[in-house]
Amino acid sequence: MQKIIKYKISDDLEFVREIEMKDDSTFKDLHTAIQKACKYDPTLITMFYIADENWEVDDEPENEILLERMDEKTQQDCRLMEDTPLNFVKPEKGQKYLYLYDLLGENSFFVEVVDVRNFTKKDEKTKFPKCTLAEGLPPKQLELDDLGEEFNENEPLEDFDDFDEEEENPYYDNEFEDGYDEFGGGYNDDYNY
Template sequence: MIYRFRVILDTEEDVFRDIEIEQDATLEQFHNVITQSFGFDGTEMASFYVSDEQWNQGEEISLFDMSDGSEPVRLMNETTLIDVVHEASPKLIYIYDFLSMWTFLVELAEIAEYENGMEYPNVMFIHGQIPDAAPDKEFKADESGSFDEGNDNEFLNLDEYDDLGFDENWN
């Protein structure tokens, strides 16, 4: 079977790609198609996250194993699309370049039959131009102390380092 995805850049402007790929392709193969279709060189760290209907970030599936070995990490090259995406769970979040935080919402739009003569993966449709820089993200603690986007709490101003409670000549 073929999975048809809409991959949307999380930005104010409409920027998305519609991609067809085999259901048994690895997430690493999908990562490569996404980066190429948006014009990235693919050399930065990236992860997929399983998501629920409200786009809450779940389990991470990483490009590389950066763990300390205490907990197993799912890797893109060992995980197929059909392992994590299906009609009951059609959404993923994809983060590319953790310094810039390019964030994409990935949704399974359709499951289709192979078309004879078609090569997969296939970028079916391109809409919008990617901006020069990743959209700004604000990560602020909510009332429970966990971090989330868009909360109205103030960040600590690091220019006011005198109030941080450490000796500035610590080294």
């Protein structure tokens, strides 16, 4: 018999969504429902992790459910969302997943099964997935355009603009300007290290 699974999606703050799905839907369907409920860009890289009762994640590939594989070699044992039905493990109240919705910002939601019930005659008229609860605003999803504002690959080098090549280091006293170091060994200017 077909089941309806209700998922609670939340963060550490005040954001909560509850979404009902048919148990033969895929994790990609759940991903799409979460993205729509949050008005996020569904094309960005996301993944689910199977979590334990304490929200701890075992970093083994079989516990990852990916939107797409980025590296076939290292991710060959990972499940793909589109190929993984929600009922690949018998759905039970209390099952937990971490949903990494923002790989660039390393932001995630807690996803928990809060109810599993039988599909009823009344459900035949319902369009699934169905958002049954929406509280709070979703956190901002970091987009590539935002990354440019927050991260400039040249910015760390600006810290060194104050140094002049001719300026002597006050912490280094080179009393051996004759080409020899304090141990009597010489150096060769022909080599650039």
